[in-house]
Structures are given as C-alpha cells and as structure tokens.
Amino acid sequence: xxxxxxxxxxxxxxxxxxxxxxxxxxxxxxxxxxxxxxxxxxxxxxxxxxxxxxxxxxxxxxxxxxxxxxxxxxxxxxxxxxxxxxxxxxxxxxxxxxxxxxxxxxxxxxxxxxxxxxxxxxxxxxxxxxxxxxxxxxxxxxxxxxxxxxxxxxxxxxxxxxxxxxxxxxxxxxxxxxxxxxxxxxxxxxxxxxxxxxxxxxxxxxxxxxxxxxxxxxxxxxxxxxxxxxxxxxxxxxxxxxxxxxxxxxxxxxxxxxxxxxxxxxxxxxxxxxxxxxxxxxxxxxxxxxxxxxxxxxxxxxx
Numbered sequence: 043x044x045x046x047x048x049x050x051x052x053x054x055x056x057x058x059x060x061x062x063x064x065x066x067x068x069x070x071x072x073x074x075x076x077x078x079x080x081x082x083x084x085x086x087x088x089x090x091x092x093x094x095x096x097x098x099x100x101x102x103x104x105x106x107x108x109x110x111x112x113x114x115x116x117x118x119x120x121x122x123x124x125x126x127x128x129x130x131x132x133x134x135x136x137x138x139x140x141x142x143x144x145x146x147x148x149x150x151x152x153x154x155x156x157x158x159x160x161x162x163x164x165x166x167x168x169x170x171x172x173x174x175x176x177x178x179x180x181x182x183x184x185x186x187x188x189x190x191x192x193x194x195x196x197x198x199x200x201x202x203x204x205x206x207x208x209x210x211x212x213x214x215x216x217x218x219x220x221x222x223x224x225x226x227x228x229x230x231x232x233x234x235x236x237x238x239x240x241x242x243x244x245x246x247x248x249x250x251x252x253x254x255x256x257x258x259x260x261x262x263x264x265x266x267x268x269x270x271x272x273x274x275x276x277x278x279x280x281x282x283x284x285x286x287x288x289x290x291x292x293x294x295x296x297x298x299x300x301x302x303x304x305x306x307x308x309x310x311x312x313x314x315x316x317x318x319x320x321x322x323x324x325x326x327x328x329x330x331x332x333x334x335x336x337x338x339x340x341x342x343x344x345x
Contacts, residue, residue, distance in 0.1 A: 070338040083327035091143040097124070098137040100288035102294040104307020106132035111310045127312040129303060134313065138294035139320050145295045146324060149210055149279040150272035158221050158268055162260075163227020168250045169233065177192070180226070183219035191216045191280055198288040209288040213278045217271050224267055231316040262339040271333055273328035280321050296321050 072078055075141060090097060112128040113120045120127065126135040133223035164183075168176040170332035170337025186194070198212035199205075232238060232254060241255050296317045 045095025047160045056071050071334050074334040074336050075335070076330045080327040080330030080334065083323060087143050087327070088147065088325055090140050091147050096142055098134075098140045099125075100134040100137040102133060102138040102141040103292045104133065108132065111306065111313070113284045113310070114312055126316050127310075129299070130306055130310075135299075135316055138299060139296070139316060141318065142294040142299065142321050143319070143324075145206070145277070145289060145293065146276050146321075149206070149213075150275045150328075151237060153210050153217070153275035153279070154271045156211070157218045157271060158264060160214075161218050162257070162264065163216075164222045166229055166257065168222065168226045169229025169256075170248060170252055176226075183222045186215070187219045192278060194286065196287060197283060199282060200321055204287045204290060206289040206293070209279055209282045211277075212282070213275050215279065217274055220267060220271070221264065223264050225260060228263055229256055231279050232256045232259050264330045264336045266332055266339060269328055270332035273332070274323040276328070277321065277325050284323045304312065 071214055105129075109121075109124065109128050110132045111131055112124050112132075114127045115122045115125050121155070122135050124136070126139070129138070164179050168179040195209070195212040195216050198215060199208050202208040202211065229252075233251075238251060238255055241251060246255065279288050280297030280300070283295045284301045286301060289295035289298050291302065299317040300314055303310070303317070306313050
C-alpha cells in the first residue's frame, strides 16, 4: 500500500513582541546589583525623611544637659531610649539623623533642579547658536571648572552670607558646568541627525527644535548626571555646614552635626561616627544609582 506523503507546510513562528521600554530598562538596571542596593538605600532614606515625625523618638532640637554625651544603648551607661546616644547638649542623635535626612535630600534635589534647569538651557543655546555665543558660554564654564569646587563655594557663601539657601546656590553654581557641557555635547550630536533636518525643513522654528525635538532625546545623560549630582551636592553642603557656612545651628544637618561634635571625638566617638556614616552611605548610594542608570541608558554598555 502506497501512501502519498505530503509535506506539512512550515508554520511561521509568531513575531516576538518587543519588551516594554520600562521592562527593558529594569532588566539592564537590575543586572547591576550595586545599583539595586543603592536604590534600596535611597528609598529607605526617603521614607525616613518623609516619616520623620512618626519614626523619630525625640524632638531633634530639645536639649537636656543631664543626659549629655550618653553612649549608644549597647555600651555601658547607654539607654534604649536613646539608641545611638546623645550629643554634647543632650539631643538624641538618632532623631537628628532622621530629621537631617530631610535637609540633605532637600539640598540635593534643589541644587540639582537649579543646575539642570539653567545648565540645560545654556547647553541648548551653546549647541544651537554657535560662534561667539558658544565661545562665551563655554569659556565661562571652563573658568568655573578651573577653580577648586569647594573653595569656589566657600567664596560665594562668604560673599552672600552663611545660610542654607546661600549654600545651595553656591553648590548649584559649582556643579553647573557639568550640565552645560553635557547638554551642549548631546545637542551637537542630535542636531546632525535626520529627524532634526526634517523638522527644520518642515518649517519648525529654533525654539521648537530646541525644546520639542532635541531636548527629549538628550535627557538620558542628564538623568545620569543628576543622580551623581545629588551626591555631590549633599557632600559639598555637608562640607560647608562643617565649616559653619551652610545650615546654621540648631538645624540637624549632617555636616553641622559633625562641626558641633568635633571637639568630643576622643571621648565620645558616636557623636561624629554616626553623622559621618550617614553622609558616607547616602552619597555612596547615589553614586551606585548613577552607575546603574548609566549602564541602563547607554546602549554601548548593553550586552
């Protein structure tokens, strides 16, 4: 018996749907375990800052000299009522660290918001209007970059007067050139692409080209720089606070806490260790987050 073998038609495999951009981004980001750890720490710090009124066991500014320099609860003489001990005038260190997270995050966000807004506009102007305009803007940024950042911030605060707001303005000016140079480089790259030429041929004006066509495609490097800029802002503001030029007492700012406790380093290690650790961990977390964002946004780093 002969059977006629018929070849079955090949079944076309369905076209694989591309992953959602957010899912793809998270896949690349989560591959960097350090970045995920940094994100977890940042979320924890943000929650502490938002819930400070609920979490903090004491008012950060209430003094009580009878419990001055009480050690952490695990040392002899410590108390669980003051888990991390007290400072030289009897204020609870844990409560001041928690409330200090509010100031540190506020400083980082405000400084980066000012720098990224002004820097992006200047970078767009330098990238679109070449010639003397570009030379003037970029040489001014080069002059700022040639000066030591902390020294420049100290000079600006000395001119404006000590205080938290003036310290934030000084730090914003110090980190401004990074955003200007980054935005200008991205603009020059984007303006040579076909979609910009097509928009220009269709009659789009310069303002539309700058803010509606080019700027949305320059956000990735700016976001990465912003995450790194927050850590720089927190560190510089803490340095100004330590020198007495930033947040003024009794504000529970971490740098100010270090300045208030420096004469007690040898006999009360906790008054400087815990604020220093808070600065170290927070700055490190933002740096790790910036590395993860760079890996996720930069296609050259995607494997």
